[in-house]
Amino acid sequence: MAQTISSGEPKWLYHFDTLESTNNYAMRLIDDGMAQHGQGIWADRQLKGKGQRGNTWQDHPGNLKFSLIVVPAKSLQTPFRLSMLVAATLVQYLRIILPVNCQIAVKWPNDLYVNDKKACGLLIENVFRGAQWAFAVIGIGLNVNQTEFSGDLRQKATSMSLASGSRSFDLLEIITDLRHGILNKFLAAETLNNELLLRDYNRFLYKRNCPVAFRERLSGRLFEADVAGVDEDGRLLLRLPGGLQSFAYGSLEWLLQED
Numbered sequence: 001m002a003q004t005i006s007s008g009e010p011k012w013l014y015h016f017d018t019l020e021s022t023n024n025y026a027m028r029l030i031d032d033g034m035a036q037h038g039q040g041i042w043a044d045r046q047l048k049g050k051g052q053r054g055n056t057w058q059d060h061p062g063n064l065k066f067s068l069i070v071v072p073a074k075s076l077q078t079p080f081r082l083s084m085l086v087a088a089t090l091v092q093y094l095r096i097i098l099p100v101n102c103q104i105a106v107k108w109p110n111d112l113y114v115n116d117k118k119a120c121g122l123l124i125e126n127v128f129r130g131a132q133w134a135f136a137v138i139g140i141g142l143n144v145n146q147t148e149f150s151g152d153l154r155q156k157a158t159s160m161s162l163a164s165g166s167r168s169f170d171l172l173e174i175i176t177d178l179r180h181g182i183l184n185k186f187l188a189a190e191t192l193n194n195e196l197l198l199r200d201y202n203r204f205l206y207k208r209n210c211p212v213a214f215r216e217r218l219s220g221r222l223f224e225a226d227v228a229g230v231d232e233d234g235r236l237l238l239r240l241p242g243g244l245q246s247f248a249y250g251s252l253e254w255l256l257q258e259d
């Protein structure tokens with residue numbers, strides 16, 4: 001895990017050639033009392049990249065593996081609000097960077113979809129000290145310069161490069177822009193009404209008002225419903241024959257055609 005020291009890189013960034021996981025490194029900095037708001041950790045390669053629900057995150061050298069340490073603003077109140085803030089920042093960023101005909105959306109709760117395929121996964125880990133939400137580590141796995149996916153992923157995954165006719169992107173520029181976007185939204189969250197976050201997140205929600213097939217993880221029940229939105233507790237609202245029903249994070253699996 002040699003740290004890459006390059007004169008052009010900012011002081012807030014720890015850049016490594018190889019790490020097990022940028023999120024784990026950030027957590028270690030927090031445990032050792034060395035963490036600061038706005039510090040970033042970037043690895044060219046991750047040996048044990050972590051995904052949602054204990055999954056592994058596959059590594060590709062052209063993609064971004066980055067973690068940002070933040071001290072959550074009091075006004076954010078809940079981890080889901082932070083997750084909405086980060087997802088909205090990413091959608092807004094990709095909408096600026098990628099061609100206008102790309103469809104970019106947040107697949108509840110934490111995936112970014114470009115043209116109906118996954119381009120980015122977020123893993124946000126929180127550190128509470130007593131009742132105090134002391135730190136959050138925002139882990140971003142963004143497919144940037146990968147142009148070929150093998151096996152299953154061919155149908156399910158895409159990258160910024162694929163979405164933009166094989167353009168190649170500078171990872172440090174992306175890191176700098178995303179950090180700036182997230183930290184700015186943090187400042188805004190101090191003063192702005194939190195409802196705006198929810199409004200943005202819902203505006204960007206994947207398959208909103210469209211029918212989707214789901215599997216309920218606990219019961220195995222299969223059903224189809226229209227995606228109506230997400231509520232302020234981060235629950236997915238689905239339109240079912242009996243009316244709106246809300247589902248907690250992790251309780252549903254999306255059964256998409258591409259899957």
Ligand code: BTN
Pocket residue numbers: 020021022023024046048049050051052053055057064065066067110111120121122123139140141142
């Ligand atoms: C997902 O399952 O979709 C979330 C994937 C998150 C991957 C990123 S890569 C940078 C950071 N470090 C990790 O070990 N995981 C996150």
